[in-house]
Amino acid sequence: MVGKYDIRVYNNRVSYHFVIKRNITIIQGDSGTGKTSLFNLISDYNQSGISSGVTVSCDRKCVTLRLNDELQTELLKAMHGYIVFLDENSSFVKTHEFAKIANYSDNYFVIICRDSLPQLSYSVEEIYGIRVDRDSQKYRDPHRVYNEMYKLYNFEGTRLKPEVVITEDSNSGHDCFTMIFPKDCRSAGGRSNVVNAISSLKSEHKDVLAIVDGAAFGSEVEFFMRKAENYGAKCVLYAPESFEYILLKSGILGDRVDSDKLAKTYDYADSCQYVSWEQFYEAYLTDLSQGTEYRYSKKKLGLPYMTEGNMKKIRNQIPEQIEVEDAICNIRRT
Incomplete structure (x- = not known):
């Protein structure tokens, strides 16, 4: 399934409006913010149609499942081309069995869940809270909790000159960022290790920049924010879609890159083929x-990427608030 979908759900008392464009969207929030009401409205519409007093407007059929019994789980496996809303009370959503169904599914999933879901790969851009119009108590607008890609999370507006850089990647991405930040660039060895890598720095009191693949870091970003808040020095997250996305955007490959595939990835990254957009960009670049x-x-960055001219193109993709070395470190030709 591909595409970007505008969804409106409303009755005569409350209205929701949001857009989804990836296979996994997360809606978070405390009790009373309207998460359950959204689920129930769609459920009522599924059962009774317009006689329910609810309107659901979308180019794809929106359905609700609770997945509390085997019958509904089997029903999910048989679905194709749906936008499936799942309730946080379903413990099955938190299992690896569900992840096997959701990965490479021909459906989009909107999961209403307060907890992180580490078994799933989802974007930091697709985690939403629900903002209520307090004047009317009527309109509910899901908004991004962690803002957009290429933003610096927990960044207070001052420039950052990182003393330590931690990369999620231990392969080609780490090779690249070691050249851009030669003084102290360390690999966390995977997204689930980034927070632990920051914990190990606490006694050093150094300003740290963590670079992760934002397209698949959603399950870890809340843990990062908590750790950064209590770190004791500056601790900033830089979350571009992926390292491959940076290379594609850099201009190194010239007009071979189809800019439309970067600007409108939702029209190309078929959920049947790619668990996350990170995988799409890797496959496209390869x-x-x-x-x-x-x-x-992905294992090792080739030398043609590591020329001074190309490294400058890559460096130019890093937000200007982050100070980088004026000179690229020497290329190791071993």
Whole structure:
């Protein structure tokens, strides 16, 4: 399933409006913010149609499932091309069995859940809270909790000159950022290790920048924010879609890159093929660079990417608030 979908759900008392464009969307929030009301409105519409007094407007059919019994789980497996809303009271959503169904599914999922779901790969951009219009108590507008890609999270507006850089990636991305931040660039060895890597720095009291693949870091971002708040020095998260996305955006591959695939990835990253947009960008870059000097390998960054000119193009993708070295470190040709 691909596409970007505008969803409106309303009756004569309350209205919701939001847009989804990836296979996994998370709606968080405390009790009383309207999460359960949203689920119940769609459920009522599924059962009774317009006689329920509810209107659900979307180009795809929106359905609710509670997944509390085997019958509904089997029903989910048989669905294709739906937007499926799942309630936080379903413990099945938190299982690896559900992740196996959701991964490469021909459906989009909107999961109403207060807890992080580490078994799923979802974007920091697709975590929403529900903002209520306090004047009318009527209109409810889901808004991004962690803002948009290429923003610096928990950043207070001053410049950051990181003393330590932690990369989620231990392969090609780490190779690249070691050249851009040569003084102290460390690999966390995976997204689930980023917070632990920051914990190990606490006694050093150094300003730290963590670089992660935002397209799949959603389950970890809340833990990061909590850790950053109590870190004791500046601790900033930089979450571009992925390292491959940076390379595609950098201009290194010139007009071979289809800019539409970067600007409107939702029309190309089929959920049947890609668990997250991170996988889409990796596959696109790998295919695009095949047979050229820029042949891409996730395990190790090729030397053509590591020339001074190309490293400057990559460095130019980093937000200007982050201070980087004026000179790129020497290329190691081993």
